[in-house]
Amino acid sequence: MLFVITYKYYLVDVGYPNEYGYLDPYKSERYHLQDFRRCRQPRNRQEVFTHTHSSLRNVIKRSFGVWKQRWRILQNMYTYPYKTQVEILAASMALQQY
Numbered sequence: 001m002l003f004v005i006t007y008k009y010y011l012v013d014v015g016y017p018n019e020y021g022y023l024d025p026y027k028s029e030r031y032h033l034q035d036f037r038r039c040r041q042p043r044n045r046q047e048v049f050t051h052t053h054s055s056l057r058n059v060i061k062r063s064f065g066v067w068k069q070r071w072r073i074l075q076n077m078y079t080y081p082y083k084t085q086v087e088i089l090a091a092s093m094a095l096q097q098y
Helices: 033-038 043-070 074-081 083-098
Strands: none
Touching: 033 043, 043 083, 074 083
16 A cells, blocks of 8 residues: 655745744745855755745746736736636636646
């Protein structure tokens, strides 16, 4: 019998509490990619983790930016009721993947 355990985490910024399900960077380490570009490469595992965390957040931000550019309706979602917002998001995701 094969058991598969999957874990899901939310990639959060330093301001969020470090609780189960939230993955935040180390607070005492340099964080922004510009800091890593100006200085040397990460020197310990905390800096490697923080560098990877920062890189992932940038990829996610760019992906949402591309998504909002393609589907301009996503830029003004607050004008719609919550249920309609959910339906618009689901439809745009389906069309994006198609």
